[in-house]
Amino acid sequence: MTIQFIGRPGIVDLGWGHPDPESLPVTQWAAANASALGRYGWAALTYGAGPGPAPLVDWLCARMAETDGRRPDPAEVFVTGGASQGLELVTSVLTQPGDTVLVDTPTYHLALRVLADHRIHLVAAPVDDIGMLPAATEELIGRLGRVAFVYLVPTFSNPTGASLPADRRRALVGVGARTGVPVVEDDTYRELSYAGPAPDSLWSLDGDAVIRLGSFSKSVAPGLRLGWITAAAPFVRRLADRGFVDSGGGVNHAVALAMAEFGSSGAYARHVDAIRDRYRERRDALAGAVRRHVEAAEFTVPDGGWFLWARLPSTVDTEVLLDRAERAGVAYLPGARFYVDPPSTVDFLRLSFSMLGTAELIEGARRLGRALAERQPAG
Numbered sequence: 001m002t003i004q005f006i007g008r009p010g011i012v013d014l015g016w017g018h019p020d021p022e023s024l025p026v027t028q029w030a031a032a033n034a035s036a037l038g039r040y041g042w043a044a045l046t047y048g049a050g051p052g053p054a055p056l057v058d059w060l061c062a063r064m065a066e067t068d069g070r071r072p073d074p075a076e077v078f079v080t081g082g083a084s085q086g087l088e089l090v091t092s093v094l095t096q097p098g099d100t101v102l103v104d105t106p107t108y109h110l111a112l113r114v115l116a117d118h119r120i121h122l123v124a125a126p127v128d129d130i131g132m133l134p135a136a137t138e139e140l141i142g143r144l145g146r147v148a149f150v151y152l153v154p155t156f157s158n159p160t161g162a163s164l165p166a167d168r169r170r171a172l173v174g175v176g177a178r179t180g181v182p183v184v185e186d187d188t189y190r191e192l193s194y195a196g197p198a199p200d201s202l203w204s205l206d207g208d209a210v211i212r213l214g215s216f217s218k219s220v221a222p223g224l225r226l227g228w229i230t231a232a233a234p235f236v237r238r239l240a241d242r243g244f245v246d247s248g249g250g251v252n253h254a255v256a257l258a259m260a261e262f263g264s265s266g267a268y269a270r271h272v273d274a275i276r277d278r279y280r281e282r283r284d285a286l287a288g289a290v291r292r293h294v295e296a297a298e299f300t301v302p303d304g305g306w307f308l309w310a311r312l313p314s315t316v317d318t319e320v321l322l323d324r325a326e327r328a329g330v331a332y333l334p335g336a337r338f339y340v341d342p343p344s345t346v347d348f349l350r351l352s353f354s355m356l357g358t359a360e361l362i363e364g365a366r367r368l369g370r371a372l373a374e375r376q377p378a379g
């Protein structure tokens with residue numbers, strides 16, 4: 001097996017949160033890689049600096065000054081092998097087996113898998129339709145006693161596509177500061193904004209209370225396995241002090257140097273502009289087709305990210321509907337997968353518009369509408 005995606009003949013699969021293969025910058029990356037090897041020679045191929053190579057760290061700081069509310073200091077950056085590895089690392093540093101971690105609901109389902117490997121208790125933080133409730137979360141932290149951290153995806157969330165409003169961002173960061181419980185902000189989708197700039201990160205509001213996970217998986221390519229963390233300098237030093245970093249050096253040194261070239265040459269900014277246009281168009285195609293073919297679905301068109309989070313009539317269990325949908329030739333991710341403690345019936349589903357072309361997205365929505373109609377015969 002060469003790649004993670006497994007296609008199923010006859011099925012329009014709206015379940016995968018993977019990039020459009022045609023959007024991946026093969027030629028531009030080859031140029032960046034050649035440029036890094038030309039510029040750094042052997043230094044690109046030996047062990048790298050623990051927190052990541054300075055050319056990438058410096059470029060990242062400059063980029064974040066444009067795309068976020070605060071420019072990090074280089075000492076606040078640690079280059080990772082992607083947001084997943086960032087979460088794995090942060091969890092290793094902050095938790096012992098048996099600890100409690102609070103998570104948003106719904107939230108990125110595979111983050112739940114990363115956390116579960118650490119044998120910690122996952123507890124759903126209090127939420128409403130808009131997102132995490134800061135005051136109730138603070139109260140829950142008080143009741144639980146020790147909480148290792150709080151995890152959420154506040155910007156263009158997976159799975160909802162929604163962003164936490166500014167007042168809740170401020171309040172949540174205040175909870176982190178008052179309680180001393182770190183807020184772990186998964187900021188994977190920041191660059192994929194389709195309606196103006198993304199909201200300022202939680203990290204930009206308080207760099208001591210928040211640990212932010214960044215990623216190049218959505219903005220460039222997941223196969224690079226490259227991302228970063230911004231956090232308070234002492235926490236970055238703790239990460240760099242890990243034994244495996246001491247032993248192996250920077251976690252993805254050669255790719256990080258190629259990324260520095262990709263960034264400083266202007267290729268990154270051009271690429272991000274191009275994929276924003278591409279994904280905006282696909283979002284609109286899927287949203288339009290769902291409106292047309294799945295009339296009972298309720299959803300908000302997301303301002304960024306890769307997902308449309310739709311609610312079907314409350315009598316529909318989307319886990320049960322999936323079987324019928326697959327027989328109709330379409331797949332999606334049922335909403336229950338994004339909950340720590342799913343209720344007995346979840347009427348939400350996640351449709352991804354990142355990987356498939358416009359015609360397939362429209363066909364997928366048509367098939368979903370058919371599967372739903374078969375389930376609920378007219379009259």
Ligand SMILES: Cc1ncc(COP(=O)(O)O)c(C=O)c1O
Nearest residue numbers: 017082083084108158188215217
């Ligand atoms: C919210 C969120 N975090 C993390 C990841 C994984 O990021 P990475 O590829 O950088 O490990 C994803 C990918 O789907 C995601 O949606």
